Amino acid sequence: MKNVIITGTSRGIGYELVKMFVDAGFNVLALSRNSEPVSRLKLVTCTELPFDITNSDDIQLVSNFVSENWNKVDILINNSGALLNKSFIDTTLDEFKSVYDVNVFGAVALTKAMLPYMDNEGHVVNISSMGGVQGSMKFPGLSAYSSSKGALITLTELLAEEYKEKGPSFNVLALGAVQTEMLEEAFPGYKASISAIQMANYIMQFSISGQQLYNGKLLQVSNSTP
Numbered sequence: 001m002k003n004v005i006i007t008g009t010s011r012g013i014g015y016e017l018v019k020m021f022v023d024a025g026f027n028v029l030a031l032s033r034n035s036e037p038v039s040r041l042k043l044v045t046c047t048e049l050p051f052d053i054t055n056s057d058d059i060q061l062v063s064n065f066v067s068e069n070w071n072k073v074d075i076l077i078n079n080s081g082a083l084l085n086k087s088f089i090d091t092t093l094d095e096f097k098s099v100y101d102v103n104v105f106g107a108v109a110l111t112k113a114m115l116p117y118m119d120n121e122g123h124v125v126n127i128s129s130m131g132g133v134q135g136s137m138k139f140p141g142l143s144a145y146s147s148s149k150g151a152l153i154t155l156t157e158l159l160a161e162e163y164k165e166k167g168p169s170f171n172v173l174a175l176g177a178v179q180t181e182m183l184e185e186a187f188p189g190y191k192a193s194i195s196a197i198q199m200a201n202y203i204m205q206f207s208i209s210g211q212q213l214y215n216g217k218l219l220q221v222s223n224s225t226p
Contacts, residue, residue: 001045003027003070004207005062005114007053007106008080010034012180013127016200017077022046024204029065031080053080053106063113073117075207076168078107078152079127085141085186096144103148104155111159120167123211124159125203128152128174130222136174149174153218160216169211175199176222193223 004021008014010032018030022043030038031051038048051058066073082102084095111124130136132149156172177192178199
């Protein structure tokens with residue numbers, strides 16, 4: 001059985017990914033600050049851990065788990081995300097840093113910790129946003145969120161270059177609007193045309209086989225233009 005680690009699994013896309021990977025025969029490590037939603041599913045091949053991606057002790061706990069139970073990670077999906085919808089002038093520096101701590105530095109920390117357990121067939125999939133894509137439509141209030149997602153895109157390209165000889169592969173998916181709890185909290189009343197289940201299915205399939213054709217690539221997963 002192959003092993004996949006997914007962050008941000010308490011709801012939305014991450015929650016759906018856990019169920020899909022278990023159904024596909026994977027061992028799953030589900031990481032989220034709130035582990036209860038996945039725990040209630042009682043999935044046999046899934047281990048859920050309460051996990052704060054900004055906490056170095058929690059990163060070490062994941063390393064310990066992999067070392068003691070798996071010794072190999074086939075897929076890492078950095079799906080955790082912090083979204084702040086607030087005008088730039090009213091956003092404090094601490095709030096700006098908090099968004100980056102989750103969306104950039106947390107992904108950096110977990111990826112660094114998992115690299116020793118990944119080989120040239122491994123695949124790191126970073127979940128970004130169309131808001132982080134240069135030239136795409138931008139929205140006021142998302143200066144911290146969208147700029148952090150832009151940083152994650154560039155980081156992915158750099159890591160793919162650095163590890164292209166020995167692996168793993170790195171790719172980044174820039175998602176358009178998806179109907180999730182996080183979207184509803186940030187934009188009350190907005191209705192996206194894509195459901196969390198639809199997007200999770202795409203991400204799962206890409207995570208399993210996308211590295212055969214792509215490395216260091218940004219794929220825009222959106223049905224709108226720009």
